[in-house]
Amino acid sequence: MLDPVLLQIAKTAILERFHTFYKIDKEALYKAYPFLEEQGATFVTLKYDHHLRGCIGSLVAHRTLLEDVISNACSAAFQDPRFHPLHERELSNIFVEVSVLSVPQLLEYDDFEDLLQKVVPDIDGLILNHKGQQGTFLPQVWEELKSPKEFLEHLCMKAGLSPIIFEEHPSIYRYRVEAIEDSFDAIEAL
Structure with missing residues (x-):
């Protein structure tokens, strides 16, 4: 079972773009959750009212799990070419899903x-x-x-x-x- 901290990281990475109150302290996270230092491949999927709103990910592990979740969350929210960048007013209707992939x-x-x-x-x-x-x-x-x-x-x-x-x-x-x-x-x- 995945640690809920992965969701908090994804959501915080997105919220950092809207408010300075939200910050990701990478050193503290690595210390509290050592598994985040392992290389991992993730996808972050956003849904708005149960419809796809963004989905970006990595198929092969090439950076730490922490870095991969942060990067893919921001990309899904703001850089998925199929959608306009996420707007703060959409957040109340957004569901975030983090998927960690096995090695293909x-x-x-x-x-x-x-x-x-x-x-x-x-x-x-x-x-x-x-x-x-x-x-x-x-x-x-x-x-x-x-x-x-x-x-x-x-x-x-x-x-x-x-x-x-x-x-x-x-x-x-x-x-x-x-x-x-x-x-x-x-x-x-x-």
Whole structure:
């Protein structure tokens, strides 16, 4: 189970942009929560009234968990190219979710039918990579795309590819996540 401090970090990172009262004391956090110094890959997802409002993350660990959450929270709120930057008046309707990813593993498969059998709905996050084009869906996307076929076809489109790409046997990586979610109503100072 994820430590709720990850949510507090994400929310505080966003709130720092609006108020000087909110500050992240990295040294104090590293001292109180040593696991934050470990390298980690995270996604931060924002939802406004249960609709996607921003989602940015890392697929591979390349910085500390603390730095990754801070960076991805700010990017999801203010730099997701699909949305305008978050405005303070939206906060009362925003839910924040922090997902920590496992290390992606190459999924071996023979053909598309075999791949459909190997994908685990509601659990697997997938990365599709083919000739420099890439897309990913977190396991949370299974809430909207229920079947493996639908999940994989939409993942192709997200990567800018046609579903016929499976004839060329693109690389598919599987990962799992632990996620924690909360609203901005419950804000505690770090």
